Amino acid sequence: MWREIRSREEGRLHPNPFSHRLRSRRISSLRLSNIKELVSPHRGAVNSIQVDLTEGRYLLSGASDASAAVFDVQRASEFEGGGLIARHKSLFVIDKQHEQGHKYAVSSATWYPVDTGLFVTGSFDHHINVWDTNTTQVVMNFKMPGKVYKTEMSSIATSHMLIAAGTEDVQVRLCDIASGAFAHTLSGHRDGVMSVEWSKSSEWILITGGCDGAIRFWDVRRAGCFLVLDQSKSQLGRRPRILPCSIVDKVAASSTSIQVSLLKSRGEQKNVSIGNCRKLSTSRMSTQPKCSAKQRLHPGMVSSQDRATAHYGAVTGLKTTEDSMYLLSAEQQRHTAGSSTGFICCVCSMHDIHKGI
Secondary structure, eight states: HHHHHHHHTSSOOHHHHHHHHHHHHHHHHHOOSSSSEEEOOOSSSSSEEOOOOOOOEEEEEEETTSSSEEEEEEOOSSETTTTEEEEEEEEEOOTTTTTTSSSSHHHHHHEEESSSSSEEEEESSSSEEEETTTTTEEEEEEEEEOEEEEEOOOOOSSSEEEEEEEEEEOOOOEEEEHHHEEEEEOOOOSSSSEEEEOSSSOTTTOOOOOOEEEEEEEETTSSSSEEEGGGGGGGOSSSSSOOHHHHHHHHHHTTTHHHHHHHHTTTSOOOOOHHHHHHHHHHHOOOOOOOTHHHOOOOOSSSSSGGGOOOEEEEEEEEEESSEEEEEEEEEEESSSSOOOEEEEEEEHHHHHHHHH
């Protein structure tokens, strides 16, 4: 480390590589702390955790047993081992016994970005609750059409107080804390929305990922998304091309004719119409059939290109870097041989996206 510092002082090492090396070294040296312990009050798996953005002191957690808790990670509740081990107990817990508590698993728990006086929880009981931290009472409630997978608020917003909610419904809903009502909905996904993320560079740009494998970019001031990531056009160059829907329909409709033509070529079937075979071969020689103009698209889709996908499986996580130049996305895949699951993480450069906004 001292070698990098001396190189930086002498001007032989630029600031960006210097900060990158320090950050990488700190990350690689991360270890589980043996002097600090959080005493969890949850009886189920923890689904969401977040440290407040203002003080960096209070930790909010939500669990599958329908409970939410807040910890003070700076001031310990008690000490053990001669004062060497600091134990942090929860300041308060909201569970099923609470008169306004959730009935099913808490899938998302987020702090209000401005201060720690409010926090938001989303649950599988179809409700999003806005809580007062001081009184532990619900000050606002939003009824959703299905299970709530993710809630998110913009950390840089100054013109709105919107909660972006992803649910098992195909539409993304924006809940306005200022009015206590839904601002509007964003239509375009063909399956449930599992992840939402606000841009770090613009308070109006929202990124969503769904169970349909699509990642969509929205300007919440306008109707419809302005960008859909397409994995077939990635720099990897190894993604198989997604065929138009008309090809799938033609293959399904002519499956019987294909089998008959194969039998004729082997000499097992003599009474086969030659005209049908010629018609089949002509359709197969067609390089790029046209999609049907009568095909009905989902509301919010402006063209068939909006059917592009960024992942083969459900997009379970989205995160933008602090400089908002890269987007990280996570995909969960279920293996056909068993019940085990696998995760794939992809990185997308947002440089061209910012130029187009």
